[in-house]
Amino acid sequence: MILNKISIAEIKERMVKYPRRKSVILPALTVAYRQVGHLSDQIYREISDIIEVPYIEVAEAASFYTMFPKEPVGKYLIQVCHNISCALLGADSLVGYLEEKLGIKKGETTPDNLFTLISVECLGSCASAPMMQINDKYYENLTREKVDRILEELRRQG
């Protein structure tokens, strides 16, 4: 078992709240992601057993959401929005700048396992484009200077 007692208890708790078991897939995936940091086939199987929804339906839902990493990622998962508003305001060069600063390509993780960089579809914060999400937090109206400060701060926290 990958999921620990706490996660399992949490998933079971959610099951009571929804009229349909299928509705628990996303909350359960979120719980698993919080615990493990990424998702995997094994996790889908475990969730499928707990909430009694076919394995494939858990896997399908997980694959749809890019917010769930499917492989181990660094401590900080940087997701830069590349959708239209952000693209118009320089998302591309933002990704380029991050690649340069972190010394990795999009999709990679820094050797110290601190940062993983990916780009994703619209995160619903178009009014403050360009933007990115790092773990649970939004960073908006980004400029190079802002990015420098954010990275520095996160590095310091380690």
Add this chain to the structure above:
Amino acid sequence: MADTVATVTLTINGREVTVPKGTTVLEAAKSVGIEIPTFCWHPKLKPVGACRICYVEIEKMPKLQVSCATEAMPGMVVNTESEKVKEGRKAVLEFILINHPLDCPTCDKGGECDLQDNTFAHGIDDSRFDFNKYRFIRERKSTFDDYRIGPEIVRNQNRCILCFKCVRANKEIFGEYDLGVFQGGNISEIDTAPGEKVDSIYSGNLVEICPVGALTNTDWRYKIRVWKTQQVKSVCSYCADGCNLTLWKERDKVYRVTSRRNDVIDEGWICDVGRYGYQLASVEGRLTTPLIKKGDKQVAATWEEAIGLIARKFREIKDKKGGVCIGGLISPQQDCEALLAFSKFFRTQLHSNNIDFRTEYKMLPEKESPYYSRLTSASFRIADIENSDTILVVGTNLIKEHPIVHLRVRKAVNQKGAKLYTLNPFTTKSGDLSRDEIVHVPGTLEAFLNGLCIGLAEKADGEGNVRAAELKARLEPNTTAKAAEICGISEARLNDLAEALRSAKKISIIVGELVSGSPAREAIAAAIHNLTVVLNLNERGQAAILSRAANSKGAERLGVMPSLSKELQQKLKSMWGGFPETEGRATDRMIHAAKKEELDALLIIGANPVASFPDGQFVREGLDKLDFTVVADLYETETTEKADVVLPLSSWVEQSGHFINLEGTMQRFEAAIKPVGNSRPGRQIIEDIAREFKGGLFADAHEIAREMQELLNVEPRPSFPDAVAEVKFAEEKIEKDYPYPLFVVDEMHHFGHLTERSRSLAAFAAEAQVEISPSLAEKLQIENGSLVRLESETGKLVLPAKISEMLDNDVILISRNFSGTAANMLQMRKKRIDRVRLIRVDEK
């Protein structure tokens, strides 16, 4: 006044159309012959409106509407062909084609592709999309990005138009969860669950339902262009469901089989055995010429020599010892014509009643079986299953034994809210669907049924049509508590089932081969009969023991059995001007007689009793004693090995004829190709022998058709009062050394002894395995695939183990379909339940 269905009236293309309320605009248009293009719509699936090609214009609605998901409303004015509609559809196609590879020249769907046809119809010849197309590349070695998702199915995602019909049918209709939609947007893809494959018994339907060339199967891929083929109407020759098929052939080869939708039977679905089973017609190694045994070799001979020899030998035996010293076994997969000819030859020329079609099941004890006959001939409609609110499935792994009946049960449960209960000696796939999956101690079924009858009568409290006291006097066990204890089931569950049946409005009771194949069949049938009496089922449902093979019903109705009902005997006597007086022998008795040298010859058509009839040792000894054995089959088998004359038999695609399905419906199938080699259809072989022996059996084709019809007019149901039958359960002694009950069954993707020759079916399973539950595997420390030795009192076998998630008690299943694994060697003809011990073989 009759029931009135609420209707709505609307206008489509200027025509007034009236349809039942709830009909979609698309179906309303179809009902008056107006065709609207579709991709994602399917008559048997819930509409999803995914593809948008079915756009129509509806007055007062500002935008185009998808007709497949829009309900027809009173007064609607619909236009299906306006300029706006055409523009809309064109735009949809342009979108769909954005990433489409346009590889029609190498696509198998070419010529029968909805995307090709619709694009052609809308005259799209340009795309405004100037970028590189998105390409899915899974297996880089492959030019066309083909990717195998199951033993037979190849997926090409680039061609997929995301109609989701495959995934929807798989989940909605088949209840299979092995295919899904992954990712999203323009990189959505159809794929298996990670680490799994698409290999259910219904998998071929996914290929048939795909409107484009995204899902193809290796059966048909790159073999032929569809427009070069001709279509032939056929009917499946495997299980008794009787699915309607289309054979696609060119010259002397069949290239594929698809369904030919028949809503009262198959609703347009077929199982993989029916779809790929045809392949065995044209595989290397077919017997193509008669063989006659000379010394200890079988050498090629002409038909004249072979038939001459058979006639001579039969005459000799008949003259010396009588025709009753000759017996006949014929496969229930032979057509009605062959079965009738067989019976007529034995009864009118040999004056012998020694014929049988049951060559796989234990026949002991052999006596009159009125209750069994009654239940096998009871009227039963597949389509009526849907109208039942309560369904009881007894003694069958239904999805395997009758895949299409299983789909109706699924439909009743999932779409109409029926309650399903299963009653079996082991867990089966239908269990997932059921309210309660009752697993009884093997060999105690009638005890459970007795308990159920008592429980029902007690609930009725004197008001039902049978009093509990009356039942108690005739049944043993005769309390619910005792019954529950014997069967290893809690009394509460027994009572719950009784309650469900009591309160049901309409009931279907479906009984399968674990009953018809059991030597206790008559006792169990009597117990089921009691249940129908207690439930007053005549007025509220149906109950039947389903026949198993494509024409088992035909064999019963036409009298291919040693003892027949009075009515049938009478009919035959008057039709043929005589009927043998001597008692006939069933399969078991024939072999027994052979062993005692009371039977000298056997004529066997299409059956392989040496490997399938319980028990193996007994059959071998019996056949070895025979003076003269004639065996007709498609391939060499364990039985042809023992023959003095081997005759090459044609398969059903090489002949036309009739099968009678489990409902009693006679269906005609047409020949697609000429007999392979020098083979001959069963009917012809029998007629040839008869002609040489004594004279022709039938004046002409009309006579055989007329005789068939007359026999089918005979009421098949033995009539006797609906009184309670006596059912006293007697426990079978268990030898401690052989603790595990053994069931010899069909492998999921096989039927009978020949399907292993089908390349596609062999891709699903090519050898026998010992299926055991995960808990038994753990107890005996057996791993998946490791070798195990099975030992019964009479034989042993070494086979790989397969740990099956389906099973959860200590039983063992082995398949009967593979040569080289004669599972019947482990069976004992006198035992009700075969038992074995299981030992792990440690490989060195």
